[in-house]
Amino acid sequence: MRAGDVFDGIDIVVLPVADTEPLLELYVDAMGFEVVEAGPVREPEVAARLWSLPSPPAKTILLGKPGSKGGWIRLVEVPGLPRPDPAGRPDRPGPYALDFYLRDPDATEKEIGGRGWGFVSDPVDYLLPGTEYPVRERMLDQTVSGLLHAFVQYREGRTRCVLGERPEEDVSEVNAVVFATGDLPGARAFVENVLGGHVYFADRFGGPAVEELLGLEPGEGFEAVIARGPASRNARLEFLRHLPPASPRPPHAYPRVVAGCAMDDLDALAARLATGEHGASTGVVDTVAGPHLGLRSRYGACFYFWQR
Numbered sequence: 001m002r003a004g005d006v007f008d009g010i011d012i013v014v015l016p017v018a019d020t021e022p023l024l025e026l027y028v029d030a031m032g033f034e035v036v037e038a039g040p041v042r043e044p045e046v047a048a049r050l051w052s053l054p055s056p057p058a059k060t061i062l063l064g065k066p067g068s069k070g071g072w073i074r075l076v077e078v079p080g081l082p083r084p085d086p087a088g089r090p091d092r093p094g095p096y097a098l099d100f101y102l103r104d105p106d107a108t109e110k111e112i113g114g115r116g117w118g119f120v121s122d123p124v125d126y127l128l129p130g131t132e133y134p135v136r137e138r139m140l141d142q143t144v145s146g147l148l149h150a151f152v153q154y155r156e157g158r159t160r161c162v163l164g165e166r167p168e169e170d171v172s173e174v175n176a177v178v179f180a181t182g183d184l185p186g187a188r189a190f191v192e193n194v195l196g197g198h199v200y201f202a203d204r205f206g207g208p209a210v211e212e213l214l215g216l217e218p219g220e221g222f223e224a225v226i227a228r229g230p231a232s233r234n235a236r237l238e239f240l241r242h243l244p245p246a247s248p249r250p251p252h253a254y255p256r257v258v259a260g261c262a263m264d265d266l267d268a269l270a271a272r273l274a275t276g277e278h279g280a281s282t283g284v285v286d287t288v289a290g291p292h293l294g295l296r297s298r299y300g301a302c303f304y305f306w307q308r
Contacts, residue, residue, distance in 0.1 A: 006196025008229025009070045010237060012062070012260035013098065013174050014304070015145050016053055018081040020061055022144050027073060030112045031100070031171040033063035041076070042288055049282055050294035050304045051258045053078055064173070068162040071173030071235035074260070084146030084256055089215065090180045090222060091245040093300030095257035097139075097147060099176035099235075101154040101161050108170055109138060109151060117141070120148065126209035133158070139213055145256050148214075150176075160232060174235045176226070177259050179301040180242035187239040187299040188225045194272050195261075197227035197237060205240075216243075239299060255302040262308040266291055269305060 017023060027033040037060075041047050044056035051057070057076045064072040090096050102108045105123065113119065120139040128135050136153035154163050154172065161172035181187045191197040206221020224240040237259065263269050266284055270293055273281040279297035295303045 006229055007191070007227065007237065007261060007263075008231050009233030009261070010174070010177055010235040010259045011070045011262050012072050012074050013177055013235070014051055014074045014076055014258035014260055016051065016057065016076045016078050016081060016254065016256065016258070017144055018078060018083070019144075020059070020075040020077045023075055023142075024061065025115060026112070026117065026142070026144075027063050027075075030115055030117075031108070032169060033065060033073060033171075036062040036064045036066075036072070038062070046285060046287055047076075050285060050287075050292050051076070052255050052294060052296045052302050054254050055080065065162045065166075065169065067165045068173040069231075069233040071161075071175055073174060082253055084144075084252065085249070086143065087141065087146055087148045089243055089246070090240055091243045092249050092251065093181055093242060094179065094252045095145075095147060095177070095255070095301070096180045096240065097150050097176075097178040098142075098174050098257075099150040099152060099178065099238075101159055101163055101172035101175055102151050103154050103163055103170045105136065105138065105151055105153055109140075112140065120215055121212050124209040124213045126207060129203040129205060137213060146252075147256060150178075176236040176238050177257060178224075178238040178240060179257075179299065181239050181300040182242055183299060184223055184225065184239060184241040187301075190278050190297065190299060191225070191227045191237060191239070194269075194278060195227075195237075197229055199225050199227045201226040237301075239301070242300075255296070258302045258304055260304050260306070263305050264308045266293055266305060266307045269293065 041057045048056045057078045059077045061075045123138040138151045140149040202225045222240045226238045282294040293305045
């Protein structure tokens with residue numbers, strides 16, 4: 001596999017919602033994202049196909065952290081989209097969380113809580129598995145998309161994100177997208193052999209702090225793999241092995257997150273996906289913005305790729 005057609009981080013995180021206004025208040029007003037562009041979706045039927053949506057989207061708002069290397073957010077308004085189930089436990093396939101670094105977590109969390117958003121628990125402290133690296137983390141319940149948002153303490157010189165480039169920023173770009181899967185070995189092979197990503201973390205998250213953070217039962221935990229690309233750009237791609245459900249939960253009705261990634265060789269990626277082994281691919285689709293490819297993978301994650 002050539003170095004030019006490998007995964008090198010998630011450039012844009014697509015969030016389909018019925019109403020964008022609550023998330024504009026969260027991401028722009030409270031978390032400091034900037035509106036980069038906004039308007040009607042061009043070729044809505046094509047967009048629905050690429051993003052595996054149940055109906056064509058009407059408008060889009062791109063939010064970014066200028067100076068960052070990926071991790072922007074595209075809000076996509078889809079009229080009539082049903083309200084998602086709460087994130088809850090990581091006990092079924094699909095998108096689970098977005099991660100952000102916070103320069104001053106107490107102040108930012110107070111601001112967000114004052115706007116009516118809730119948290120799963122109080123902040124917790126733990127060591128990243130297999131390291132002596134301390135982590136301070138708290139989970140926001142982002143109910144509009146049915147996701148959790150991990151708010152992690154930024155540590156100068158230890159964490160690569162826009163906070164190291166722009167001292168006026170308090171919240172980073174999206175620095176990780178977390179998907180739950182029932183086939184963690186398959187997801188890892190997909191990341192490494194199809195996307196060409198570099199898995200730099202493969203370990204188990206557990207212990208009292210993680211149980212409190214996610215509302216797990218004593219002794220519960222999960223295995224996870226985290227991948228970057230050769231340039232270590234944000235945002236990272238993370239898969240966790242989902243837990244057995246306490247009671248049956250139906251699959252998600254639509255992709256609540258679509259991970260968008262630029263690729264140098266879209267045709268080479270399309271060839272690797274053509275067998276259908278890793279999920280349903282649209283193949284290369286010509287759009288007004290250039291060639292794109294959509295993938296609803298069998299690992300709980302949806303992607304769309306474009307020619308870099």
